[in-house]
Amino acid sequence: MDLDFVSAHAGRPATGLTRRDVARALLAVPSGVALVAMPDLRRAMLAVGNPLSATFWESARATLSAIESGTATVGDVQRWLEATGSEPILLTPSYFVWPEEDERGPVAEEMHARFVAYLEERIEAGEIDPDLLAKGDKAARAAYEELQEHWLNTPLPDGRVPSVVVGDEQDEELFAAWDEEEAYALAELRRIMSELPKRPELPEAELSQAATRLRELLAFPGYPGSVLRACAGFEGGLIPDDDRELWLRVVAGIAGPISDLDDDGSEEEDELDEELTHEEAALAALCAIHHADWLAAVAALARLGPGVLASPERISRLIAESEDITVDMDDPDDLDTTETLFTHVTALWAYLGIVDEDDVLTPLGWWGLPEALERAWSPDD
Known part of the structure; x- marks a missing residue:
């Protein structure tokens, strides 16, 4: 030198x-x-x-x-x-x-x-x-x-403000990377679904029952209605009349939340409270799940079919063992983190009839999860 x-x-x-x-x-x-x-x-x-x-x-x-x-x-x-x-x-x-x-x-x-x-x-x-x-x-x-x-x-x-234009560029790069990852995940989902020997028919009766329960949940404040409304982007908007459209939109929103929780006017109290509320923790968990994890979980459940255990622990293991994605989850902490995130998912799935009270995948969940995930990742929806 x-x-x-x-x-x-x-x-x-x-x-x-x-x-x-x-x-x-x-x-x-x-x-x-x-x-x-x-x-x-x-x-x-x-x-x-x-x-x-x-x-x-x-x-x-x-x-x-x-x-x-x-x-x-x-x-x-x-x-x-x-x-x-x-x-x-x-x-x-x-x-x-x-x-x-x-x-x-x-x-x-x-x-x-x-x-x-x-x-x-x-x-x-x-x-x-x-x-x-x-x-x-x-x-x-x-x-x-x-x-x-x-x-x-x-x-x-x-006229450019340095901090603003640098931040804007970083946001654009982040959004571009996100869109690229989402497009790849969508293509992989479609490929995997096309290779399955059989896809289920829509279980009309189960969908009707689930949609009826869902409308009741969405009509009341608090969890889980508040989280489901935020996921689907229903805050301040109209709820679809069609059962299929309503149910798929909410399930898709769980995989890709559209909006945040309603402001209940308690901002000052929230700022003083260091811990997240249950609703905030649930929405934060949904937002933290990667495309690859969603792809691995839904692909595995689609292959296994109704009757398979879909508990958070089982889903984290399915993701770790998935051949559809490149993932290294040998560390027990990684498995625990994924399990914790999907604890919020399966809790919401239970309200929607995707899993039953024992965390077992239902025929409605078998039909609807791939449909909803494709909707969540499709740019035109």
């Missing part, structure tokens, strides 16, 4: 290297290598007229030594890098988080580069003192954080 390495790593000539540039280069190699190279690097920087400061080199040696000895935490290293004065804070006081370097999209890349350049200008203008930051000065750190917050939330000349 030498000055040429640092310049190449930063993409700048040696005379223009900043503390951040040098710090990032030092962290790019093993700490022992960086410690050995640092004296020569410091002399080379001095020779080209860009010596940096004694405080910087002292903080670099202390940090690299802590890394080498195994006593430095990730937070310690990040804090030192931020103390160079031109490193964007990873987590701001308002909880804005920059994406990881290898996960930034074009907008995040642009905003990050703009921000680094802005911070370098503020150092040149004397508004940021990296030596005070390196020494852990609390006032300097607070001012540094405030300056970063201000830039992130102030419109650029073109």
